[in-house]
Amino acid sequence: MRTLLLACIFVSIQIPISLHAQKQIDYTFANIPPELIKNANAVVRLQEAKIDIHSFKDMTVNKKRIVTVLNKYGDQHTRTVQDYDSYLKILSLEANVYDKDGKFVKKFKQKDFLDQSDSDGYSIYTDDRYYYIRYTPPSYPYTMVFETEYQTSTTAFIESWYPISNIFVSTQESDYQLSFDTPQAHRIREMNFEHFPVKNLSVGDKYHYRMENITAVKPETHSPDFVEIIPSFRLALDQFYLKGVEGRGNNWKDFGKWMYDDLLAGSDDLSEATKAKIKEMVKGKSSLEAAKTIHDYVQQNTRYISVQIGVGGWKPMKASEVDRLGYGDCKALTNYTHTLLEAAGVASYYSIVYAGSDSKKDIPEDFAAIQGNHAILAIPSIEKEGEITWIDCTSQSLPFGFTGDFTDGRDVLIVKPDGGEIVRTKSYLNEENYQKTVAECAITPEGAMNAKVHIETKGIQYNQRYGLSMQSEKELEEHYKAYWSYIPNLQIVNKELTNDREGVVFKEDLQISTTNFGNFVNGKLLFCPNGFNQITNVPDRYRKRTMPLKIERGYLDEDEFTLKLPEGYEVESLPQDIKMESKFGIYEATFVKSENGIISYRRKQFLKEGTYPKEDYEAYRAFVKDIARNDNAKVVLGKIN
Template sequence: MNWQKFFNIKLSLIFFLSSLISYSQNLTELQNKYPDESEIALEVSEHYFISLNKNNEIEVKSNSVEDYLLLKNTSAGVSINESLVFSELISVTAFEAYTIGNEAEKFKKTPVKIIVDKPYNSSSVFDSDTKLKVFTFSNLSQGTRKVLKHNLDFKDPMLLHRFNFTAGIPSVSRKIVLTVDKSIEIGYKIFNDTDHLVKLTTEENKKNTTYTFVINDAPIFRNEPKTAGRSYELPHLHFWISSYTIKGEKTPVFGKVEGLYKYYSDFIKNVNKTEDPALKKFTLELVKDAKTNDEKMEKIFKFAQEQIKYVAFESGYEGFIPRNASLVFERKFGDCKDMSSIMTEMAKYAEVPNVNLTWIGTRELPYSYEELPTPAVDNHMIATYERNGEIIFLDATDSQVPFGLPSEFIQGKEALISNGDLFKIVKVPTLTADQNKYEDVYSYVLNGNKIEGKGKLKTNGLTRSYYLNVMSDISKNRKKYIEGILERGNDKLNVVSFTENNIQDKTLPYEIDYIFENDNYVVHAGDETYLNMFLHKPLIDLIFDEERKTTADLDRLQNFEFKTAFKIPENTKVTYVPENVTFEDAFIKYKINFNKTANEILLNYTIENKKTYIKPSEVKSWNESLKKLKSNLNETIVIKKA
């Protein structure tokens, strides 16, 4: 008999039974501690093994455990799905899923029977090998545990997962363990742990070093409106291969931007090596009337925006390697890398210098290249065009952004520009509020309880592109969306008719000429009528919960400008007009100006947000600013019968 094996089995059984008794005893304690929670994570752990195989290649494998306890009864016989993600680059080598019954069920272990592989559906992904393995846990009740264990094999050891130390439910313990061969050096960084809740211990033997990062009673982070990205506040760990040593020769990998650029360069080194006569001929025809390089690039950029349909590819290394421009031109569709590939190649044919492939992370990723020089810093690719020391950011995935402006979701981010053996890191500017203007001029009259009027709305910059991007996906009820843009007064707004201008010409403001009416908008009290002239009240619906834990992203700086005229009804007089107001602080600024004439009341007001990110520590002050604005926008004029 193998006594060591028998001893290990017996020890595991004792540990398993003792854990059941422990959790049974602690159920009431956990219910009292988390009275509003229906579920808790007893353990979430990942153990990575990083080593060199017989061929001196780096291998990364992981074992994971997720163990959840139900604190409340749910619907009878309820089923809950849990899933894990896998792909060509990250394969599942083993898995086990089961429930452990509550005390009344004598802690019976029941394997999950319904296990289904499903595509990882995303409306923006055309071709993906990413899949979900979905486990259906059945007949769950108070005190039941659901356990999921799985092992992963990472085909590319440079593409490693981050580990989150928090979740949307309470966690007793969340842990990541890294067991690393002595011939391999790793780097790691813990983000958002200012209170040092994550504890690190290390152990060494002759062959390995083991790093254990653990957090107990982790804080809860739930989904909140307009969240910038979970990585802004959630405590999490990134780790990477820094170097490995074979026969005394040390090879650096990550840890500096140079290593990241070298890794990226391998993905693009064989792209667009052969000239494509058809694409070259088309390009020369496209730019033949252009007199400057700027005009050439504007035409190329517009072609990529309008003629290359954006679809994402996430199948193996296709998610990292741009396709040749010839193939993109032939198929007329591609992802962000493909759009960048065809723009850079067309620029070459048009003899426009300094147009290069560029990696970038969108705004949901908070990292700089210095603090995280690994592939986790990026999730997007664009092209950049440099002339006279200025860089134009060309993101053709935004089909509406004008040439010369960055897309909304890369503002303020660092970009890594490729140029052969060299690279450059530059920061994308954040557009000013005046560049993203919402300008509305309208006049109206009072007809009983209804107001009736007409006006013209102009939007430019990223405000323009935002509205047109959303409307490009709307095939029905465009009128309803126009009413949403105008936000006239109350939910009784009816846009009687409208005309849109400059939809195709991105150099001009997007305009809407409209005729509108609002029923039941005014309030009558005796011989007095109360009218709120602020038919549009920007920002005030962005008052956040003051217990908010995550940074809010307002997407863009924006200037709202309104010029309104109300015709005073005959045989009436205006007995009250609100005072003019000017206000500015760190978050917003606004100016309100009333002007009463013999026949009209003119109201001009401007409102501007001065920040795109609102941190949790700023929410209270932000709310106070908006409450002041809301108070001013709720002021009414008073009209009395003469």
């Protein structure tokens, strides 16, 4: 099956795109209800899936998807792709194109589809392939009808139902059916049905769901992840087949036991020479110190390359192979690090996670099945019960014990010899995501400014900035000009970047200059004392907010700027001190004028993590708008008579 890699692909969790049903569909664009065209790049006229499970290792799937594409942004939603491998046989595959008036334009038979290896650019071995078509329409709108039928022995992945395909996509009808030829023990998971007009037509173990006339969803700023709010249905077998390997487990303990016994056991082999080398490396060190030494050794001596053959998409390479070759994917590198730690007498556990920086996704505690897209390592503390150090063995840059926003704050599966367990990874919240900016500025009589700026970041703010140390001079120049976009004619005179991996702190020391820091208005010199950490973007306004407000992690910024006034000028007007508090956070700013021509500016901005009702969004927007307005407050200088 085709898989889409993040750091590495461990499993393939796919949104279904489609059933062969003999329904008469009017392909004419003019007959689409107007409410389905509003805010849509594409309209799914019909999405059908019919799954017949014959046994725990035999399944037939029929899918049909009819999509009217309204513009170039809707092309991607035709989803004219069919994965295959040695365990999946395509029985039929075709696509037909119609113009806006419903007239036939073009037919694609299976022989017309392009056949390509599912290589991700990092894989050196993969047996996953896919058929797809490349179609360039002469005009919009047009309608694509895509139909496929296949038979597979891999029942570890059963087509799920997501009646809402994506943002900016409406759906006229979505229909999903699943049945068993013979009874099979299984589990189901229905999500968010209560919020949508889902028709449940199921009878016993014959599952049948339908939704109709679903208008397009527009994304909203600071809202929950799309898949958290849309309806979905998923089914998993207690006994299943995974590319030649029988699987089992109806709860995480049993499922984890199967994973350990059938996928992980036997992969932890090492030569005696390597074991001896590791023992010598960690001699006299504590468990945590030994773990850090081994983590750094893996970072320095391995690189990421994927291997995806057969069950290899889920079973790691042997540790001895990684040791010999010096490469592996996330599964292999995690297992390799685990094996090295084992040689050093340090306990650790292979763990499975949904990784991703844009959103946090949990492995659900109440639904055991093959899930996740990445492997990381859990190292339990021997000093503090329940405390775990997490490491991402794929990353060649993250410090020991810091996983950043790729795997933080989500439920993951830890695989132990006696079974699986759902545990939450380290969360980086609120004050932990810290930035301190200190600046010494000197303003000239012409309104120019020279400054020394020091920035320190921790937590997720460290995660967002430590990569600067690996960028080119040109990239750094572009970064700082974008970061301080409100400073005209910015010049970076000098810079020194320090990545403190031990303390997990990133430090930036810069000398900058600008010719237009201040503006002259009627003989007065005006400038903004907050020169280096302004909020400039105010969240979008919505006439009718529909989704909850979600602040993902929160953060704390503290700023201390001193500004030396130009000779011959004095302060005529200084912004008032301000302190604002709300359920979303705190904002403080103070201005102190000294006798020696120095203005001291202090600022604190704290944004609190949390999920709030949609009714709170306008208050949140007003809070940020007030911060932006105060960040841009001006000092007025006049000439000394």
